[in-house]
Amino acid sequence: MIDVRALSKAYGANVVLDNVSLQVLSGTSYALLGQNGAGKTTLIRILSTLVTADAGSASVNGSDVAADSGAVRASISLTGQHAAVDEMLTGRENLVMMGRLRRLGVRGARRRADELIGAFDLAEFAGRTVKGYSGGMRRRLDLAVSLVAEVPLLFLDEPTTGLDPVSRNQLWNEVRELGARGTTILLTTQMLDEADRLADRIGILHDGAVAAEGTPDELKERAGGELLDVTFDSAQTASAAADLLGSAVRGTVTLTASSATVSIGTDGTANAVKDVLDRLALGGFAARSLSTARPTLDDVFADLTGTTNTNNKEQAA
Amino acid sequence: MTVTASAPSTATAPPGHPSSSLGLAEVLSDVRVMVGRSLRRSSRDGEALVMAVMLPVALMLLFVYVFGGAIEVGTDYINYVVPGIILLCAGFGAASTATYVANDAVTGVVDRFRSMPIFGSACLIGHVVASVVRNLLATVVVIGVALLIGWRPSAGPVEWLLTLVFLVLFMTAVSFLSAALGLLVGSVEAANSVTFVMLFLPYVSSAFVPPDTMPAALRGFAEHQPITPMIETLRGLLMGSVIGSSWWIAAVEWAAVLAVSAVGAGLLFRRKTR
Numbered sequence: 263m264i265d266v267r268a269l270s271k272a273y274g275a276n277v278v279l280d281n282v283s284l285q286v287l288s289g290t291s292y293a294l295l296g297q298n299g300a301g302k303t304t305l306i307r308i309l310s311t312l313v314t315a316d317a318g319s320a321s322v323n324g325s326d327v328a329a330d331s332g333a334v335r336a337s338i339s340l341t342g343q344h345a346a347v348d349e350m351l352t353g354r355e356n357l358v359m360m361g362r363l364r365r366l367g368v369r370g371a372r373r374r375a376d377e378l379i380g381a382f383d384l385a386e387f388a389g390r391t392v393k394g395y396s397g398g399m400r401r402r403l404d405l406a407v408s409l410v411a412e413v414p415l416l417f418l419d420e421p422t423t424g425l426d427p428v429s430r431n432q433l434w435n436e437v438r439e440l441g442a443r444g445t446t447i448l449l450t451t452q453m454l455d456e457a458d459r460l461a462d463r464i465g466i467l468h469d470g471a472v473a474a475e476g477t478p479d480e481l482k483e484r485a486g487g488e489l490l491d492v493t494f495d496s497a498q499t500a501s502a503a504a505d506l507l508g509s510a511v512r513g514t515v516t517l518t519a520s521s522a523t524v525s526i527g528t529d530g531t532a533n534a535v536k537d538v539l540d541r542l543a544l545g546g547f548a549a550r551s552l553s554t555a556r557p558t559l560d561d562v563f564a565d566l567t568g569t570t571n572t573n574n575k576e577q578a579a
Numbered sequence: 580m581t582v583t584a585s586a587p588s589t590a591t592a593p594p595g596h597p598s599s600s601l602g603l604a605e606v607l608s609d610v611r612v613m614v615g616r617s618l619r620r621s622s623r624d625g626e627a628l629v630m631a632v633m634l635p636v637a638l639m640l641l642f643v644y645v646f647g648g649a650i651e652v653g654t655d656y657i658n659y660v661v662p663g664i665i666l667l668c669a670g671f672g673a674a675s676t677a678t679y680v681a682n683d684a685v686t687g688v689v690d691r692f693r694s695m696p697i698f699g700s701a702c703l704i705g706h707v708v709a710s711v712v713r714n715l716l717a718t719v720v721v722i723g724v725a726l727l728i729g730w731r732p733s734a735g736p737v738e739w740l741l742t743l744v745f746l747v748l749f750m751t752a753v754s755f756l757s758a759a760l761g762l763l764v765g766s767v768e769a770a771n772s773v774t775f776v777m778l779f780l781p782y783v784s785s786a787f788v789p790p791d792t793m794p795a796a797l798r799g800f801a802e803h804q805p806i807t808p809m810i811e812t813l814r815g816l817l818m819g820s821v822i823g824s825s826w827w828i829a830a831v832e833w834a835a836v837l838a839v840s841a842v843g844a845g846l847l848f849r850r851k852t853r
Contacts, residue, residue, distance in 0.1 A: 310694040314851045332600070332696060340694040346687035350620040362612045363697050365605065391623065407691075 263288040263415060263446045264309065269318035271304055278304045280470040281318070286463070288414070291437075291447035293461035295454065295563070301470040302450035303343065306419050309448070310340045322415060339411060343419045345404040347392050353403050354379065354388040357410060364411040371410075378406040382436070398429025405436060416440065418449040422456060434459055454560050466566055473566045481562045488530035489561065490538060492552045493523045499547065500524050506545045511538060514565060525561075530554075601698055609698040613705030620679070621709045627675050632717045635668035636724050642787060643728065650788060654818075661725045661732075662813035663786025666749065666806060668721050670781060672714035673753040674774035676706050680761030681770035689762075689848065700845045703758050710754035711747060718746065733819040742816045745829065749809055752833045753777070755840035762847040786810050805832040 264286035271279040279301045286292040294302045307313040309320055311331040319326060325333035347356050354375055361371025379388045382402050387395060392403065401421065408416060421437065422430040437460055441447055451457050457464045458478050466474045466481070474481060494500040497519045504517040504524045514527040528534035535554070542549060601609075621628060639660070647656035683689045683702065692702050722730075734742065757777070761770045783801050784790070790801035801807060808829040815822030 307690075310690075312690055312693055312851065335694060335696040338694065340691060342687040342690050344685075344687040346691040348616065348620070348688065349686075350623045351616065355619070359612055359616055363609060363692075363695060365608070 263290075264292075264320070264322055264448060266305070266309070266320045267318055269305070269308065269315050269320055271301075271308065271313070271315050278470050279308075279315070282467075282470070282472055283318075284465050284472060284475065286446060286448055288446055289444045290462040291441045291449065291460055293457035293464045294448070294450040294467050295452070295457045295464050296450070296467035297452060300467040302467055303419055305467070306340070306417050306448070306450060309334075310338055310417055311335055312340075337413055338415045338417060339408040339413045340417045341404055341408040341419065341421060343423065345397075345400040347400060347403050347407055349393045350391060352389055352391050353384055353395070356392065356403060356407055357388075360407050360410040366410075374410055378409060382406045396429075398425050398432070401425060401429065401433060402436075405433065409440075414444075415446045415448070418447060420450055420452065422451075422453070454558065454563055458558075466563065468566065474562065482556060482558070484562055484565070488528050488534075489555050490526045490528050490535055490552060491523050491555065492526065492538070492542070492549045493521065494547065495522065495550055497522045503542060503545070503547045506547070507538065507541060510541050516561075516564075528554075601696075606698040606701070609701035610704050613701040614708045615705075617679070617705035617709030618712060621713050624675075628713065631668075631672045631675065631713055632720050634671055635664055635717060635721050638667060639664040639721060639725060640728075646787075652789060655729070657725065657728065657730050658732075658818055659814075660787060661722075661730050662810050662817055663781060663784070664721055664725070665718055665746065665813065666786060666810060667778075667781045668717045669714045669746065669750045669753060670778050672717055673710050673750065673757045674771075674778060675713075675757075676710040676754045677757035677761035677764075677770040677774045678767055679706055680758045681764060681767045684762055685766060693849070699848055703755075703844050703848055706758055707751060707754040710757070711750045714750045714754075715746075732817040734817045738816040742813055745809065745812055745816070745826075748830070748833050748837065752837035752840060755837060755844055759840050759844035759847060762844060780804065781806050781810075784810060805829070805836065809833060 264284075266282060266284045269279055269282045270277070278299075282301070282305065284292075294305060296302050304313065308315050309322055309327060311327050311334050314328055319328070321327065322334045323337040325337070327334050347353075348359070351359065357375035357378055358368075358371045361374045362368065364371075366374055375388075379385055382405070384399075384403060384406065387399055387403075392400060395403065405418075405421070418437065422433055425433065434456070437447065437449070441460070441462075447460070449456075449460060451460075461478065463475065463477055464481060465472050474484065476484075492503070494503060500517060500522040501519065504515055507524065507526060508515045511526060511528075514525075516525040517523075518525070526538055528538070539549070539552075642650075642660050642664070643657045647660070650656055652659040680703065683706075689702065693699055757774055760773045764770050764773055781787075783793075783797060784804055784806040785801065786806065790798045790807070793801055808825040809832075811820075811825035812822055812829045814820050815825065
């Protein structure tokens with residue numbers, strides 16, 4: 263469905279995408295995860311024919327985005343970072359206008375607008391101008407507008423940025439339902455949680471390059487099959503223990519000084535846990551408590567991009 | 580949620596479908612939809628609409644009753660100034676085009692249209708047509724008030740018709756220029772300030788006072804800037820003054836402004852470098 267090969271793009275000296283390759287299969291959802299400036303939006307803009315790449319190629323639905331942009335446009339729908347709906351028109355008028363531009367005819371456009379108003383629970387607001395909508399309403403209308411044409415591929419650029427938790431959940435449900443119906447979805451997000459919930463596969467974009475790619479489970483696997491959290495009496499003790507373990511065990515060792523906790527990536531076996539405890543006992547460290555947990559995408563992300571929460575000091579084995 | 584018939588994965592674009600080269604019917608349909616959109620927007624932007632009508636009327640009253648007594652133009656000042664006011668009015672109306680277009684660009688509406696298989700420039704044409712309609716409305720009001728306060732044009736039906744032709748040419752050109760500027764500047768605030776410059780151009784022309792009363796440097800500009808032949812043409816058509824070569828200079832210059840602005844706006848709309 264989407265085939266990106268060695269794509270590069272720079273604005274002046276600022277390299278935004280550096281030799282990016284990725285594939286998104288038909289009927290799957292793919293999340294581009296990254297921080298501001300990682301190149302997510304630029305990639306979406308190239309794939310939706312708004313911007314041309316400097317090097318490399320990309321095809322959508324078998325059509326090259328540069329050479330056959332007309333065919334690409336017929337098979338995609340773009341929901342950009344802003345809710346790109348007309349403020350001065352009502353919700354219904356926005357939907358009908360899109361329907362007519364998608365060549366449904368006047369009557370077809372009205373019928374489609376009614377369907378979407380029903381599906382997205384917009385009836386109460388459909389007759390009001392968008393100016394008075396809340397952020398969540400606007401986003402929902404925006405998504406409805408993107409779905410006026412029944413296209414096989416949907417781009418969602420940071421779909422829930424700025425939404426309250428309730429609206430976010432509602433939008434997540436709607437996106438998941440679309441995915442379940444077979445729409446291919448490429449979304450960008452800064453939120454690991456969102457990528458984890460919505461995507462079949464995740465590509466972590468960092469400084470314009472794909473730093474890691476895989477299913478959410480595969481990515482979590484990378485941070486270690488199981489995290490062993492060992493808490494000590496003081497931050498100093500924890501730090502010394504982290505130093506000892508850092509040079510001894512195979513997995514990642516992360517120190518959270520504020521809670522005097524050391525997290526050790528293990529393969530999840532009892533032997534691995536015993537090994538860590540044996541080493542601590544030999545070193546004369548007394549652990550106050552310990553727990554094991556599956557790593558979250560946060561751990562993967564921090565690992566790959568070298569970013570940590572302000573309290574964290576990271577050490578790699 | 581129940582979105583019916585949403586996106587079967589097999590719904591690909593038919594291979595070889597010439598969606599990049601739309602047929603005339605599709606282009607016209609897109610233009611019609613966009614014109615409808617822009618007209619609807621204009622009719623709801625009451626504040627801007629009132630400004631577009633009231634400001635030229637207020638300026639006309641100001642010039643006629645406040646400054647007019649002191650301005651010597653060899654004829655009743657109202658008969659001299661009305662053609663200039665009509666053009667000023669067109670400038671005001673067109674200025675909001677830049678704001679609307681810039682707004683479309685920053686809110687992502689332009690991106691959405693550009694990512695769709697439609698005639699993209701229809702969006703611009705919609706804004707321009709709405710601008711011309713707003714301008715013509717404002718012009719009718721200005722002319723009505725002018726007639727009430729003693730303006731006595733000598734034009735017959737043919738002259739009025741020609742006036743309309745020249746006015747529509749001017750309004751379309753200025754609107755496309757505004758649209759191009761709106762796309763160029765990249766923010767709504769900047770669009771506002773850029774068009775402000777355009778609103779001042781009519782003052783340094785023969786709109787309000789004859790250029791030969793101005794200092795030499797200004798006079799050279801006033802006599803040769805494109806608004807002056809347009810005003811002299813309208814003045815000739817409406818008031819029976821001598822037109823001379825003004826009409827064709829006005830026609831050529833404003834047709835050129837229109838062509839360059841329309842092509843420029845179209846290119847800016849489609850640029851793929853941002």
